[in-house]
Amino acid sequence: MSNFTTSNVKQTVVERFFEGLHSVSEQWAQAYDFRRDDIADLRLSPISGVSQIPTWDGGSDLPVQGLEALTPQAVAYEAFGVQVRVNKYDAKDVPESTTTLPQRIGVATASTYAARAANVLNNAFGTATTSYDGLALCSTVHTVKGGGTRSNKLTSALDSTAIMAAIALFRNWADYQGLKMDVVAMGGFYLVIPPGLEEAAGQALGSAVTSDQNQLNMAGSYGIDTIVWNHLTDADNWFLVSKAMTPLVFWERSAIDLKIDIDEDFKGAKYSLDFAIGQSASAIPDGIVGSEV
Numbered sequence: 001m002s003n004f005t006t007s008n009v010k011q012t013v014v015e016r017f018f019e020g021l022h023s024v025s026e027q028w029a030q031a032y033d034f035r036r037d038d039i040a041d042l043r044l045s046p047i048s049g050v051s052q053i054p055t056w057d058g059g060s061d062l063p064v065q066g067l068e069a070l071t072p073q074a075v076a077y078e079a080f081g082v083q084v085r086v087n088k089y090d091a092k093d094v095p096e097s098t099t100t101l102p103q104r105i106g107v108a109t110a111s112t113y114a115a116r117a118a119n120v121l122n123n124a125f126g127t128a129t130t131s132y133d134g135l136a137l138c139s140t141v142h143t144v145k146g147g148g149t150r151s152n153k154l155t156s157a158l159d160s161t162a163i164m165a166a167i168a169l170f171r172n173w174a175d176y177q178g179l180k181m182d183v184v185a186m187g188g189f190y191l192v193i194p195p196g197l198e199e200a201a202g203q204a205l206g207s208a209v210t211s212d213q214n215q216l217n218m219a220g221s222y223g224i225d226t227i228v229w230n231h232l233t234d235a236d237n238w239f240l241v242s243k244a245m246t247p248l249v250f251w252e253r254s255a256i257d258l259k260i261d262i263d264e265d266f267k268g269a270k271y272s273l274d275f276a277i278g279q280s281a282s283a284i285p286d287g288i289v290g291s292e293v
Contacts, residue, residue, distance in 0.1 A: 013102040013260050013271070020106025021256075027227045028117055031190040031241045032250040033282070042251050045072040046132060046283040051145075051177040070132040070176065073283035077253040080112060081274030088267040105273060109256060117250045117279050118231035121192065121239055125153070125292045129281045132176070137247065137281040138239075138290030144178050154291035158197050158238045160204040160219040166240045166289040167222060175286060183287065186244035188223025193239075194232040201226050201238075236293035245287035251278040 035042070054063045084101060123129040124137040133143045140151040152169060156162035170183035193201050205220040224240070241248065254276035261270045 012099060014258070016099045016102040017106040017258055020103035020108075021110045023103075023107055024110035024114060025229070026110070028114055028192070028229050028231070029250065030225075031192055031227060031246055032117060032248045033246055035249065035251045036255070037251065037253075042075040042077075042253075042278070043072045044075065044249065044280075044283045046070045046176075051179060070283060071134075073132070073249075073280055075249060075251050075278045075280040077251055077276045077278035079254070079274065079276040081272075082108075083273075084271040085263070085266070086269040086271070088269075101271065105258075105271060109273065109275070113250075113277060114229075114231045116277055117248075118229065118233075120248050120279050120281055121237075121290075122231075122233045124239070124281070124288075124290050125237070131247075131281060131285045132283045137285055138288065138292070139285070142285055143176070144174060145176055146178060148178065150174050152285055152289045154289065155293060156291050157236065157293050158193065158200045158204060158291070160207065160217050162291060163191070163204055163219040163224070163240065166291070167219075169289050170240075170242070173286065176284065181286075183242050183245065184222060186242060188225065188243045190241045190243060191224050191226045191238065192232070192241060193226065193228055194235055194237070195228055195230050196235045197238055198226075198228050201228075234292075237291060238293075239288060239290045242287040247282035247285055247287045249280045249282050251280075252276075253278060 051065065056062060082105075084105065086101065120129055120137070126136055129137045131137055131139070131142065135142055136153075138153040140153045141149040142152065144150055150173070152173075154162060154165055154169075156165060167184060173181050173183050175181060191201055191205070205224055205226065207217050207220075223243075252275070254274070256275045257273065259270075259272045261272070262268070263270050
């Protein structure tokens, strides 16, 4: 006879739900600015305006520089929800439904989070994901105030040479004002790759030498942690993301809300779940180098 009662099912359901939730890799969240702002409209408004500090004679008024608000990035959220109904006698005849179904709902929830978050990188080279200047998140021609451009895009297959090229871009990164910053000195990186590049990543970061000439491989010395993400849709594209200043944003507008009830009319169980999430690139492209191969 089924062990399905209102007194014991909820604890079991919640435990199984979280088992399913955590069975999907959550590594991707490390590379994102994961936000839980309880507001109706999330806008990321970059402030610029302070360029190199000018000289001063020590007696007159200090030179004035005004702040400049760049185009804000609006992060939209979407609500998601589902209700799964279990017939009373199905629960009695198949008692495993009280454990396997919640676990499955947990897996589906975590997969939905990951799939939505991956949209940012899957569109990083197109106009579906843009920066303050209207260009793709990863572009060779991001604008600089006063003229010139800056690049955070490569077209190189993943190997140690390509990683060192990305490191060079980070070493010489310039912000919108043209100020140089050494992103490498700020800390390590996440190498975000699809499953097909796992071997290449291991070789690029783990090999002691780069060729049969025994040149020292430097790529593994920059605190790079690999995130293999099966929600990335392109088999060859890869991304190096700064741990200190990621431009990848994930917004959990409303946290996961799971409820389990016994319906008074049809006497079966109702598993009701909803949440609201959004994802975007930050308004400025600092902190990422992507390679479109």
